[in-house]
Amino acid sequence: MEWKNRNTEAEKVRPFFEPKSVALIGVPRRTGRAAFNILETLVTCGYPGELYPVNPNADSILGLKVYPQIESLPQDIELAIIMVPRDMVISTVRSCAKQGIKAAIIVSDGFAEAGNEGLKLQAQLIKQAQADGIRLVGPNSLGSINNFHPFSSSFLPPSPLKEPVALVSQSGGFFEGFFDFVSSKGIDLGNMCDVDFADVLEYLEVDPDIKVIFLHIEGLKQGHRFLQVARRVSRKKPILAMKTGRTAPAARAIASHSGSLAGQDELYNAAFRYAGIIRVENSDELGDVTKALLHLPRLKGNRVGIITPTGGCAIMAVDALYRESLELATLSSKTIYTLRDYFPKWAPPRNPLDMLAAGMSHGYKNVYKACLEALLIDPRVDAIICIAGWPTIKTIQEISTGVPKPVVVWMQGRWTGEALSWIEKLGYKTAYPTPERAARALSVLRRYSNRREKYE
Amino acid sequence: MEWKNRNTEAEKVRPFFEPKSVALIGVPRRTGRAAFNILETLVTCGYPGELYPVNPNADSILGLKVYPQIESLPQDIELAIIMVPRDMVISTVRSCAKQGIKAAIIVSDGFAEAGNEGLKLQAQLIKQAQADGIRLVGPNSLGSINNFHPFSSSFLPPSPLKEPVALVSQSGGFFEGFFDFVSSKGIDLGNMCDVDFADVLEYLEVDPDIKVIFLHIEGLKQGHRFLQVARRVSRKKPILAMKTGRTAPAARAIASHSGSLAGQDELYNAAFRYAGIIRVENSDELGDVTKALLHLPRLKGNRVGIITPTGGCAIMAVDALYRESLELATLSSKTIYTLRDYFPKWAPPRNPLDMLAAGMSHGYKNVYKACLEALLIDPRVDAIICIAGWPTIKTIQEISTGVPKPVVVWMQGRWTGEALSWIEKLGYKTAYPTPERAARALSVLRRYSNRREKYE
Numbered sequence: 001m002e003w004k005n006r007n008t009e010a011e012k013v014r015p016f017f018e019p020k021s022v023a024l025i026g027v028p029r030r031t032g033r034a035a036f037n038i039l040e041t042l043v044t045c046g047y048p049g050e051l052y053p054v055n056p057n058a059d060s061i062l063g064l065k066v067y068p069q070i071e072s073l074p075q076d077i078e079l080a081i082i083m084v085p086r087d088m089v090i091s092t093v094r095s096c097a098k099q100g101i102k103a104a105i106i107v108s109d110g111f112a113e114a115g116n117e118g119l120k121l122q123a124q125l126i127k128q129a130q131a132d133g134i135r136l137v138g139p140n141s142l143g144s145i146n147n148f149h150p151f152s153s154s155f156l157p158p159s160p161l162k163e164p165v166a167l168v169s170q171s172g173g174f175f176e177g178f179f180d181f182v183s184s185k186g187i188d189l190g191n192m193c194d195v196d197f198a199d200v201l202e203y204l205e206v207d208p209d210i211k212v213i214f215l216h217i218e219g220l221k222q223g224h225r226f227l228q229v230a231r232r233v234s235r236k237k238p239i240l241a242m243k244t245g246r247t248a249p250a251a252r253a254i255a256s257h258s259g260s261l262a263g264q265d266e267l268y269n270a271a272f273r274y275a276g277i278i279r280v281e282n283s284d285e286l287g288d289v290t291k292a293l294l295h296l297p298r299l300k301g302n303r304v305g306i307i308t309p310t311g312g313c314a315i316m317a318v319d320a321l322y323r324e325s326l327e328l329a330t331l332s333s334k335t336i337y338t339l340r341d342y343f344p345k346w347a348p349p350r351n352p353l354d355m356l357a358a359g360m361s362h363g364y365k366n367v368y369k370a371c372l373e374a375l376l377i378d379p380r381v382d383a384i385i386c387i388a389g390w391p392t393i394k395t396i397q398e399i400s401t402g403v404p405k406p407v408v409v410w411m412q413g414r415w416t417g418e419a420l421s422w423i424e425k426l427g428y429k430t431a432y433p434t435p436e437r438a439a440r441a442l443s444v445l446r447r448y449s450n451r452r453e454k455y456e
Numbered sequence: 457m458e459w460k461n462r463n464t465e466a467e468k469v470r471p472f473f474e475p476k477s478v479a480l481i482g483v484p485r486r487t488g489r490a491a492f493n494i495l496e497t498l499v500t501c502g503y504p505g506e507l508y509p510v511n512p513n514a515d516s517i518l519g520l521k522v523y524p525q526i527e528s529l530p531q532d533i534e535l536a537i538i539m540v541p542r543d544m545v546i547s548t549v550r551s552c553a554k555q556g557i558k559a560a561i562i563v564s565d566g567f568a569e570a571g572n573e574g575l576k577l578q579a580q581l582i583k584q585a586q587a588d589g590i591r592l593v594g595p596n597s598l599g600s601i602n603n604f605h606p607f608s609s610s611f612l613p614p615s616p617l618k619e620p621v622a623l624v625s626q627s628g629g630f631f632e633g634f635f636d637f638v639s640s641k642g643i644d645l646g647n648m649c650d651v652d653f654a655d656v657l658e659y660l661e662v663d664p665d666i667k668v669i670f671l672h673i674e675g676l677k678q679g680h681r682f683l684q685v686a687r688r689v690s691r692k693k694p695i696l697a698m699k700t701g702r703t704a705p706a707a708r709a710i711a712s713h714s715g716s717l718a719g720q721d722e723l724y725n726a727a728f729r730y731a732g733i734i735r736v737e738n739s740d741e742l743g744d745v746t747k748a749l750l751h752l753p754r755l756k757g758n759r760v761g762i763i764t765p766t767g768g769c770a771i772m773a774v775d776a777l778y779r780e781s782l783e784l785a786t787l788s789s790k791t792i793y794t795l796r797d798y799f800p801k802w803a804p805p806r807n808p809l810d811m812l813a814a815g816m817s818h819g820y821k822n823v824y825k826a827c828l829e830a831l832l833i834d835p836r837v838d839a840i841i842c843i844a845g846w847p848t849i850k851t852i853q854e855i856s857t858g859v860p861k862p863v864v865v866w867m868q869g870r871w872t873g874e875a876l877s878w879i880e881k882l883g884y885k886t887a888y889p890t891p892e893r894a895a896r897a898l899s900v901l902r903r904y905s906n907r908r909e910k911y912e
Contacts, residue, residue, distance in 0.1 A: 437738075
């Protein structure tokens with residue numbers, strides 16, 4: 001782990017993701033499948049740092065020495081994971097601080113999400129932690145997972161997946177459901193009494209493992225600082241955000257969930273635009289956009305070429321383009337000249353390139369290949385949508401891998417869901433099940449490419 | 457095939473889907489995988505009727521007797537499939553009519569989709585056909601596929617799938633891409649010079665194989681008649697429609713595709729509303745809505761109950777509900793009373809039913825089951841969204857199969873696409889990958905249930 005080039009703020013957040021040593025305060029003795037024992041998760045996943053379980057009623061768990069109390073721990077452990085009943089949390093944090101611990105994840109719940117008493121308790125907790133100089137994630141948090149340097153503070157184990165995507169969430173359930181779906185490093189901020197989105201963004205800004213950042217936001221605290229940091233970070237790495245609790249009834253539900261206030265939806269739109277944050281509407285879009293940002297080169301203009309064996313589907317793709325502020329490219333005369341011999345005289349090549357008749361006469365693969373190669377070097381075409389079935393994917397992949405122009409595939413048919421999974425496993429990453437989703441991904445790529453150009 | 461109870465209009469369209477005898481005019485001699493020979497498709501698929509190939513240059517194809525000319529055919533064959541060059545189409549249609557054939561699919565292209573000359577030719581064609589009393593599908597059409605009584609007029613074979621869904625399209629490519637995805641009986645109307653959406657709707661209205669009708673519309677002809685027929689049919693069976701060519705550039709592309717005029721999008725919205733047609737935006741939505749209409753009971757109100765192991769995801773579901781004009785049900789006091797002992801004192805049961813804490817104490821499956829059973833009999837709850845992972849599906853399926861209240865599942869996680877495929881194969885049909893898609897399906901089900909109630 002090389003920290004020389006990281007900023008001071010990042011170094012303060014690092015122990016939450018990559019601690020060199022961890023104290024587990026209140027770890028249960030029970031182990032095994034149904035016990036959800038955090039210590040067991042850490043041992044099993046191959047966490048490379050030092051582990052210090054604390055439990056007054058055990059000498060040893062899973063063969064590891066157990067400490068009877070915090071006071072018996074060595075000094076300067078990097079992180080404490082605290083899972084004691086809520087009334088003991090404040091004294092536990094104090095003891096940790098005295099032992100030189102500077103970071104703690106509070107798993108315990110019953111704070112701001114649980115009525116007035118919990119709210120008061122949370123206020124006392126953060127006041128105490130600030131006085132003692134210890135940073136807190138939570139309370140009511142699952143903490144973090146890191147697949148790159150195997151670590152987890154919850155019953156959710158890290159996985160072998162190493163996508164350069166980070167997830168920052170305010171909900172344990174969301175975190176659990178979405179972590180593996182999008183990311184390989186993530187944190188549940190829970191009630192977010194101290195460490196917040198801005199802090200984690202400063203860490204991810206300089207994190208060499210991460211290229212795309214995804215935020216699940218229920219509500220913000222310290223909005224101004226968040227926007228300043230996000231605006232800076234989004235010039236280097238794309239930040240996607242899903243804002244939940246957009247309708248009034250959902251906003252009310254949030255108050256009793258993470259204790260945050262969910263503000264008016266329009267304000268969030270404006271704020272995200274200011275900060276260069278890309279808003280995604282749902283998990284389909286999240287996956288679609290992430291794929292494009294990770295696997296496509298920058299999109300330098302709005303002009304899209306379409307290759308299709310079907311006129312009817314091309315029309316759907318054209319609809320999708322214009323709804324996303326993209327446009328149909330006008331092909332250069334060189335492209336038309338190159339392709340003219342394949343196409344019937346009464347229907348010369350033009351965009352969308354409807355290649356079925358040409359393919360019937362000159363070989364389907366041949367013509368598809370010729371069309372794609374022509375569009376790839378056409379200076380009037382900025383991106384390409386290939387409408388294609390399973391058998392054409394390999395041809396598209398061979399020709400378009402590594403080229404500096406974004407190429408996406410719209411796959412159709414009953415088994416699209418499964419086919420897409422297979423294609424991804426075979427290494428083709430940017431295929432989409434509908435033209436709307438392909439166009440949306442390109443549109444976001446265009447906006448982000450614009451932002452990068454502007455700040456380079 | 458029992459036709460007694462069918463209307464006269466339906467009987468005129470029937471030969472296009474279930475012909476008892478077929479003449480194939482201009483069938484090529486070449487057979488085998490790359491030949492796309494229609495005769496071969498029909499022989500291979502087990503078409504139960506009589507086949508009459510016509511080709512002056514062959515005596516026999518695939519062991520079947522070939523007729524040298526139309527004039528040598530027996531009288532009163534039900535359907536002709538015509539695939540001769542465009543300049544021979546009109547004389548071929550005349551000869552067929554003389555032989556007593558009353559229905560023909562014109563596969564040949566080069567008509568309204570191919571400039572002025574083609575347009576003129578198409579006008580002559582339809583004039584002649586009307587004079588001769590022969591109904592036409594096409595030109596520029598793949599014709600029909602029928603999985604129920606195996607038949608196909610193109611190189612696309614029927615499949616074993618028997619979903620009670622029909623597809624009526626104006627595009628061969630769309631038809632090819634979407635037939636298997638949604639339907640088991642379908643037709644490509646091509647340039648739609650004669651048989652149109654209204655005619656096919658009259659056939660499908662009384663078709664016992666079909667419960668849901670899906671239209672892919674580029675443009676309409678005879679709009680008034682279409683709306684009257686659709687308004688009547690939609691009282692008996694749901695009609696879904698995807699209107700493509702919504703943006704101006706796409707509308708221009710349509711002119712050269714099926715030769716239709718694509719009108720203003722807003723007009724279509726109003727017309728669809730009048731006719732009780734459900735508009736779908738894309739193929740994801742098409743699949744989602746179809747599943748709900750086929751596999752869920754009617755939805756009698758707007759009040760939705762949510763069962764969830766995660767507060768964060770429940771909030772997303774609540775957002776999705778209110779965006780679709782549905783609402784969060786207020787649970788009856790009986791439900792709250794029934795469930796009270798599972799829930800912690802400080803967080804009594806309420807909608808959304810966040811059951812994680814309760815499940816940790818009293819067994820996850822137990823509590824999920826109790827929640828679902830309580831909501832199923834709660835008179836204040838009209839439908840239920842279950843937020844669940846793979847292991848809970850079986851419990852949900854066992855409890856909710858056959859109940860008179862719609863239950864949908866929102867499944868999450870990285871492998872949702874594959875998991876959904878598997879779940880469907882195992883018999884659970886109404887699971888969705890995002891809360892937005894689940895809510896949308898329920899919302900459409902509500903609108904359609906309303907319409908059915910109104911006309912019963």
